[in-house]
Every structure is written in C-alpha cells, then in structure tokens.
Amino acid sequence: MTSYETSIDRRLESKAEIELPRLIDVKLNAIDNIATDCQKLLLKDTCSLIVDNITYEIAGKRVKDNLKAAEIDVHVLEIDGATMESVDKACELYKEVNAKFSVAVGGGTVIDVAKYSSFKENIPFVSIPTVASHDGISSARASIKTVDRSFTYEARPPMLVIGDIETMSKAPKRFAISGACDLLSNKTAVLDWQLAHRITGEHVSEYASALANLTADSMIESRTEIAQDAILRTYTVFKGLISSSMAMCIAGSSRPASGAEHLISHRLDKILKKPAMHGEQCGLMAVFTMYLHGGDWKELKETLEKLGAPSTAKKLGVDDEILIEAITTAQEKRPERYTILSSGVTKTATKLGLEITGII
Ligand SMILES: [Zn+2]
The missing domain is CATH 3.40.50.1970 (Rossmann fold)
Structure with a gap:
C-alpha cells in the first residue's frame, strides 16, 4: 500500500458518518x-x-x-x-x-x-x-x-x-453575549486541534475547522451590532451557534469548538461555588490561550470589551489565585485531549501571561 493510500485510509477511518439536523x-x-x-x-x-x-x-x-x-x-x-x-x-x-x-x-x-x-x-x-x-x-x-x-x-x-x-x-442580554463569547473561543479550540495534529497525529477536519473559524470571525465582525440591538444580536449569535454545532457534527467531536479554554472553564465550574456563564469563562480564557499560542489575543480581548463581556478576572468574579489554580490543573481531568496546556504550564508563567494580557 502506498503512503497516499494509507493516508486516505486513515482519514476515512477517522470519521465514517456525519449526522446533521434535518x-x-x-x-x-x-x-x-x-x-x-x-x-x-x-x-x-x-x-x-x-x-x-x-x-x-x-x-x-x-x-x-x-x-x-x-x-x-x-x-x-x-x-x-x-x-x-x-x-x-x-x-x-x-x-x-x-x-x-x-x-x-x-x-x-x-x-x-x-x-x-x-x-x-x-x-x-x-x-x-x-x-x-x-x-x-x-x-x-x-x-x-x-x-x-x-x-x-x-x-x-x-x-x-x-x-x-x-x-x-427577550432573554437577558447576558445570555446571547455569553453565546457570542463561546463562539469566539472556536479560534483557540481550532489552534489546539491543529497543535494536537502536529504533536499526536490526531486527524483534523479542514471543513470543520474552517466553519468553526468562520463563525468566530463573524462574531468579531458583527460585534458592534451584537452589542447594540436585541433582535440582531439574537439572530447573529443563533446563526453562529448553529454553524458551530454543524462544525462539531462534521468533526464527530467537540474539537472545533472546545480546546484548553473549555477545559479551564470546566475546572472553574468545579472550583467555584457560583461560576460565571460558560461562554463568558471560555471567551476570557481564549484570550489567555491565544496568548500562549502566540496569536492575536488583543483582537479577542477587544471584542470581549466591545461586546460588554467580562474581559478581566475581576469582572468574571474570579480571584487571581483561583484562576491560576484552574489553569494549571485544567488538563488533568482530560489528558487525552491534547491542547496548548498538555505540556504543562507553571504557575509563574501563567501569572505572567495573565498579567501581560491584562486579565489580572
Ligand atoms: Zn462552549
């Protein structure tokens, strides 16, 4: 079998069927x-x-x-x-x-x-x-x-x-804004997925990645109208949530919409008595993991600010020490999901990254 055939075989094995809403x-x-x-x-x-x-x-x-x-x-x-x-x-x-x-x-x-x-x-x-x-x-x-x-x-x-x-x-504005933040974090989820591909050989779907990224980009482009008008906000965010779900259906996993920022959010849910909303946590943590990836974290942070979403640990209602604890232990519960945190991140480096990005 040629290496070309082997690579085709591996791709077909990785996802045999795609189930979508009718x-x-x-x-x-x-x-x-x-x-x-x-x-x-x-x-x-x-x-x-x-x-x-x-x-x-x-x-x-x-x-x-x-x-x-x-x-x-x-x-x-x-x-x-x-x-x-x-x-x-x-x-x-x-x-x-x-x-x-x-x-x-x-x-x-x-x-x-x-x-x-x-x-x-x-x-x-x-x-x-x-x-x-x-x-x-x-x-x-x-x-x-x-x-x-x-x-x-x-x-x-x-x-x-x-x-x-x-x-x-008619739901409080905070819900749809949180949805927009969840979609923003697709950017870092895709970077984590691509990193996993390079390090562990995990299969990446180009279509699912492109769709997930496109959805995050549309939140960045529409951030002003999302912040201002209830009907436009709901329509834009809802469409984005559907596209992101489709990306996950195509991938056959949550990979295109869930990377290290989601692992940290899950950790915060566990540690905090009253965690913030899922999307708020993921959006803010995407700023941090984007910094670790060496990407444009400023664009994400600016978008959170324009949306009126929490852009600092204080606004999220989390103490600095607890946030550092959540980040440095986030990967433990899901070691098989390779992310930017998989090789380990020290408390000192985490604190520095959070300071540089203005999160703490
Ligand atoms: Zn999410």
Whole structure:
C-alpha cells in the first residue's frame, strides 16, 4: 500500500458518518410554524414536551397549543436539572405514553436531557432553545451531571431546530453575549486541534475547522451590532451557534469548538461555588490561550470589551489565585485531549501571561 493510500485510509477511518439536523427553522416567530415543520418531517401522533419551571411559561405553553391544534397528543414533563434522574424520568414517560418524538423547550439543561433521553429510547427530538447562549442547541453531545461531576455523552443531533428569534431576544442580554463569547473561543479550540495534529497525529477536519473559524470571525465582525440591538444580536449569535454545532457534527467531536479554554472553564465550574456563564469563562480564557499560542489575543480581548463581556478576572468574579489554580490543573481531568496546556504550564508563567494580557 502506498503512503497516499494509507493516508486516505486513515482519514476515512477517522470519521465514517456525519449526522446533521434535518430542518432548521429560524424566524421571528418560528414556534408558530412547529406544526407545519413536524408535518414535513413526519413527526406526528404523540410527543413529550420537556420544559423547566420557567421555560413552560416563556414558550412551552405556546408550543403545546400549536402541537395540540395539529392533533398531536402532548405530554409535558417538567425537569429540575440535567441529571441522570431527569433522563430516566423522560425515558419512562416516552415508554408510558408511547411517544413518537420528544420536544425540548429551554436552555442547555432541558435540551441536554431531551437529547440524551431520546437517543437512549431511539426517538427523534426537536430542539427549541429559549436562550442563544451555547452551541449545544443542535450538536450531538449532551452534558449530564452526576453527584460530583458532569459527563458528556454521545447522542444524536435534533431532527428539527426551531429558532424563535423573538422568544430568545427577550432573554437577558447576558445570555446571547455569553453565546457570542463561546463562539469566539472556536479560534483557540481550532489552534489546539491543529497543535494536537502536529504533536499526536490526531486527524483534523479542514471543513470543520474552517466553519468553526468562520463563525468566530463573524462574531468579531458583527460585534458592534451584537452589542447594540436585541433582535440582531439574537439572530447573529443563533446563526453562529448553529454553524458551530454543524462544525462539531462534521468533526464527530467537540474539537472545533472546545480546546484548553473549555477545559479551564470546566475546572472553574468545579472550583467555584457560583461560576460565571460558560461562554463568558471560555471567551476570557481564549484570550489567555491565544496568548500562549502566540496569536492575536488583543483582537479577542477587544471584542470581549466591545461586546460588554467580562474581559478581566475581576469582572468574571474570579480571584487571581483561583484562576491560576484552574489553569494549571485544567488538563488533568482530560489528558487525552491534547491542547496548548498538555505540556504543562507553571504557575509563574501563567501569572505572567495573565498579567501581560491584562486579565489580572
Ligand atoms: Zn462552549
């Protein structure tokens, strides 16, 4: 076998299939289209509607009324947290009512529970985010908590994504800004992925990397309108979150959107009693890891400032020492994900980097 054939073989082995959502409906009042969208995808008869105590009032009731008007039998399940207990409750409900599909109306917690439980029971699921704050809205991975930590499970992307811009634009500004920051961190995630390729030979998808980078670039280019107008902000960030999810679906992993900055954010979630929002932490830590990569960290920092997102540890609400601790121990929980932190970074170097970038 020639080296060319070997390299083709390796590429084909690394990702054999790409699963994507079938329909993404993005409109000002897309929820009012849900019955037509379901009909197009042959989603009918009986469904479960997964919500939490807030999202039912925000949009869940409207979704239920629209589905009922289309003669779909709707069984509501209110959950409290993305835990295995919630997943089990959802699975029981699907079996009990013979649900043909599951509909999630809410933030990451509700969507992750519906995503993983529907995957376990092998039924399609519909994702209706009420906030544009993270890229799990149409990805194939679900983050579920156990007693002491959170696990990411392989699942399936939603069959249908409903992006109701008006509903999401009513959420506090901080949510969509955090979503934009999460997307900015694609820049460093891709650099970590490319570094892993050079050091460990891990396969990199050029398409997934390009799409992830393009999404981050569009946040930088649109930062002024994202900061100013609620509808434009929601639309721009939502589109970005969808593209980023697609990049992950193409890659078959979270690699294009999750590098060392995400590992640090997960560490902060563990250490802090009240962590900041996921995207806020990832965006700020992308400034630091971009500095380590020798890239344009100033552009990222300036974008955070223009967006009105936390651009220092103080604004993020984290003590300097805790941040240094989180950075220097971030890689421990996931040594197999090679990043710029894998070769180790000392506390002294971390402190210096944080000072140079003006984070502390
Ligand atoms: Zn993220």
